[in-house]
């Protein structure tokens with residue numbers, strides 16, 4: 001199931017807020033900087049909640 005977060009990952013390297021890619025997701029500077037340096041982690045695996053992922057979650061390649 002695709003969602004806006006998953007769709008954004010298709011062009012993540014063009015995102016001016018993109019910081020780095022990790023094995024399981026992407027680190028992005030928060031669009032809204034209520035707190036200086038606020039960052040977001042976007043998981044490569046779609047799920048409604050983090051606790052829906054397997055405990056030993058790894059991205060299949």
Ligand SMILES: [Zn+2]
Nearest residue numbers: 002003006046
């Ligand atoms: Zn998604």
